[in-house]
Amino acid sequence: MKRALVTGSAGFVGRHMEAELLRRGWVVDVCDIDDRAGGIDAHDVFRVHTLRYDLVVHCAARSPHRAAIDLQPGIMPYNVALDAAMFSWALRTRPYRVLYLSSSAAYPVGLQAGIVPYRLHEDDVVPDLRVTADLLDALGDAGKLAPDGTYGWTKLAGERMAAAAAAADLAVHVVRPFSGYGTDQGTDWPFGAFVDRARHREDPFTIWGSGHQVRDWIHIDDVVAGALAVVDADERRPVNLCTGRGTSMIELATMVCNAAGYTPVFEPRPEAPAGVAYRVGDPSRLNEIYRPRVALEQGVTRAILEGLPA
Template structure:
């Protein structure tokens, strides 16, 4: 296929680019790092691709979400122009990366873990998502409906905590890996460490996304294992794999996000089975 990939130099984009190349697709890569602004492309380009994958966004982990809400809101303009471009060019197939941050925060509180289903988001009557980033993703999903009504078939992955060895260390997983490699003791964890996340390796995130495209799955689809792992448990897994057992030290003054964020992966499992367990991903990142 002839594919446009925005954000091609980012974490998800890099891995998507490699996978698309390996399939033999003809990829046009767009990224600010290479001097190409996706916003300018969407405003002016008239090329009709077989598939467009929009992975360009302002990101930066929890500190960015909490500390730079207006910067994150810039994604709204980028996404809006993406959907206008899809309709203008008649591109028939598209991917818009949403996020688990779009889910209502009331479903992610302390107490019993509530797995999140795709239908928990009702775009006609949205509930409070996670910060400006979540609102931007909710708005993008709503705009996707208008582009779909014009004939574009759009897959909307909602990745949970994607991770990999080459992810920027402003995210928890690579930060934990770096601390373990340095044999940090005490081992620092933001918050009380009891909040949970659902981790999915970048290889599976990419594999599930392309499986959804190949099998013509449209609309939202959770990408995750459905496995709740606390940050304390993640620290124990990482340090055990690194060969030591430090004391855990918690920072109550640091950003921490919602308490539980775990998906129901049933829709994904209909088309794709993840291959890289969290333990395997840790070993890969540590070079073990």
């Protein structure tokens, strides 16, 4: 019987990953940061654990949400050290495969300014930048190659560690989730916050930023299934987990409130952390392996209905 380790199993992606692997018949061990998952701390696993796994799914990270990305730079050394500990341990214990959860935050912010609506391709991550000089000229001052905040730098560092581990003959798969969402998502993330506000029928309904910032929303079921499809296909190149469809925060809030059956006044908060203007992925590489199945409208309705009193 196949055995997997899921790190970050108390988090949104980790707990869904654990559930899907169990559904597929795997034996699953779990750990998290600060011993949140059954008292098992990932750092302890990486120091002393010697079991050889068929698959290690590394989801663990501290505070990977917008407020922390913009306001908590101190999470960067923690997350880099966590990734380094995992890869060092993996090189010692030699799991059959490692699935590393990177992030769309790794992409250059200059390509996400919204001046030119642009689908981010896997090769756009520095130093593999494939964008043309004409595109960078069109972006002008927005043509910055830095990733999104300290979290983006963390994931770039993690991907470099993944590449080094791969060069040492470890089978490593890297996926870059875009805006994952789902019914049980916490309120630190926009989708979870919007659903919570709609359930409480808040009016006015606050939206961080202008509300016009665009994201590529992908349901957690498709994040998990797409990531595991990358492993099953033995795809060693990074793969976007995305749909290619852009939806603004105001459009998402409207969907959520319509599903909840009320029409509030939307109140933008331009002073709040908002992130880049336009973050949409190119799903071409993913679609060679897997096509997302949950439409955004379906995911919104499911989240609202499952959270309402019977």
